[in-house]
Amino acid sequence: MxxxxxxxxxxxxxxxxxxxxxxxxxxxxxxxxxxxxxxxxxxxxxxxxxxxxxxxxxxxxxxxxxxxxxxxxxxxxxxxxxxxxxxxxxxxxxxxxxxxxxxxxxxxxxxxxxxxxxxxxxxxxxxxxxxxxxxxxxxxxxxxxxxxxxxxxxxxxxxxxxxxxxxxxxxxxxxxxxxxxFLVKPNRRELAALGLPPGLPGSVPGAAGRQALRALAEAWARLAQAEWFIVTAGEEGALAVCRRVDRGGGQGAGQDLPSFEFFWATPPEVTPVNPVGSGDAFLGGLLAGMLEGRDAAGCLRLASAAAAANVMVMGAGMIDRKIVQRLEEHVTVEAI
Ligand SMILES: Nc1ncnc2c1ncn2[C@@H]1O[C@H](COP(=O)(O)OP(=O)(O)OP(=O)(O)O)[C@@H](O)[C@H]1O
Ligand SMILES: [Mg+2]
CATH class of the missing domain: 3.40.1190.20 (Ribokinase)
Structure with a gap:
């Protein structure tokens, strides 16, 4: 189930x-x-x-x-x-x-x-x-x-x-x-308190800044040994690193070879009513995406849309599925 x-x-x-x-x-x-x-x-x-x-x-x-x-x-x-x-x-x-x-x-x-x-x-x-x-x-x-x-x-x-x-x-x-x-989702403040290397920019950086950002995100994921490490940054969006382990079976090597994918998800602009619970809505949306069999970018799209829908309503998590579907079209998920 x-x-x-x-x-x-x-x-x-x-x-x-x-x-x-x-x-x-x-x-x-x-x-x-x-x-x-x-x-x-x-x-x-x-x-x-x-x-x-x-x-x-x-x-x-x-x-x-x-x-x-x-x-x-x-x-x-x-x-x-x-x-x-x-x-x-x-x-x-x-x-x-x-x-x-x-x-x-x-x-x-x-x-x-x-x-x-x-x-x-x-x-x-x-x-x-x-x-x-x-x-x-x-x-x-x-x-x-x-x-x-x-x-x-x-x-x-x-x-x-x-x-x-x-x-x-x-x-x-x-x-x-x-x-x-397997998944950790701190916000910026929580990340700072963890003492992990800082340096998350305000928005998705240009080509020149991406190498540094990838290195930073990879360091977080390696330290946590998590498959997903996501830092949410309020209306600026979220940086996600997703680790894939290609089992080195078959060739006798038997080694696990981790490789990393990096994404920046930018939410749509919405009229804020109450941002409390946006992180919870993001996590709920992300897991829903996984249950639906979406790829990493698709999961982040649903997560960002659910979080933005949460910002538009008074009660935490009181989102409407139809509004989430509409908002999904306005989320940008970039592989960085
Ligand atoms: N003003 C906003 N407009 C659109 N989306 C937003 C806005 N604020 C937050 N979001 C979305 O919600 C996600 C989570 O936000 P945030 O980093 O504030 O979470 P949080 O601090 O864990 O929140 P909480 O703990 O209250 O649930 C962001 O990555 C973004 O996708
Ligand atoms: Mg939170």
Whole structure:
């Protein structure tokens, strides 16, 4: 089955409050509000689902908020199998600035997770991985989590033969990369924090700059030992390096010969409403492309179109497949 399992270790109830004015220290009434299940893994599952692919969300949920998250995922047609923990799943409140520029965010930490909960999650993910084409680990770790929880899941799942995609930040990303996921998707800030060689330009460089960019991207992919290493750079697009391993079988050499392909994907220009979750939509689109059997450039085209569609809507991952199809025609994917 073309199932993708996504892991959200710190699932949320994402609330957006619309106010006429925002003045701390005063009484403010919300005149419009929206609540959706959130967290990066859930967002990726939503994008896959909206692009027509089955997706299962797992991770930790707790209390009434956790029950609400499950209920809403049922309504969205996203399968789920969460580990129930003590406490209450967190609320993340976003208050867009009334002038339309920027936003205020208030994020709860989420319930603390104990070691038994984490071992239970590793078992749940391992079980679903056997029926999945891919497992996605995305987002921050909750209080109490093993710093290497992602690395442990990656080792377990990949040992069972299912590839893992990782989209995290800070220590979780650093330790996760050490377990060699097949795909890593940092944004610029996350890449800088990893201490990998910097130098990503603002847009696709001319012929003269491409050699240097290829060398840089190859260094990232070799360090991570990933098949796909993608750095997203907001509205400027994304640099992707894709490693192919030509098995040297047959001739007695038995050597794996990696070769690299490099791409710059430039998104279409869209009217921004809310860019939050664009990275999740990019990852969901990319995996959808793989499930559809597209080549690397085709996957990046769908990823960029899904991400641009996400920028045009309020809720993370609430994309429309028809709009994504239209936007695909306006994405540029260049082999560099
Ligand atoms: N303003 C925009 N217009 C069109 N496409 C955009 C815009 N912003 C982002 N994108 C697309 O989304 C992709 C991911 O964006 P970005 O690098 O900001 O992800 P991110 O920081 O991981 O986001 P998040 O973690 O909130 O999901 C970009 O590579 C690009 O294709
Ligand atoms: Mg991101």
């Amino acid at each position: 073309n199932l993708v399992t996504t892991v959200t270790a710190n699932a949320t109830v994402d609330k957006t409050y619309r106010l006429d004015r925002f003045e701390p220290g005063t009484l403010m009434r919300v005149h419009q509000m929206e609540s959706v299940p959130g967290g990066k893994g859930i967002n990726v599952a939503r994008v896959l689902r909206r692009l027509g692919h089955p997706a299962l969300a797992t991770g930790f949920v707790a209390g009434f908020s956790g029950a609400w998250i499950r209920h809403r995922l049922d309504q969205e047609g996203i399968w789920h199998d969460f580990v129930e923990v003590d406490g209450e799943s967190r609320l993340s409140v976003t208050i867009p600035n009334p002038d339309g520029r920027g936003q205020t965010e208030i994020l709860e930490p989420g319930p603390a997770i104990n070691p038994d909960d984490q071992l239970a999650l590793i078992s749940v993910v391992e079980r679903w991985a056997r029926q999945s084409r891919c497992v996605v680990l995305a987002g921050s770790l909750p209080p109490g989590a093993f710093p290497d929880l992602y690395a442990r899941i990656i080792r377990t799942v990949q040992a069972a033969g299912t590839p893992v995609a990782l989209d995290a930040s800070g220590e979780a990303l650093r330790l996760g990369i050490a377990a060699h996921p």
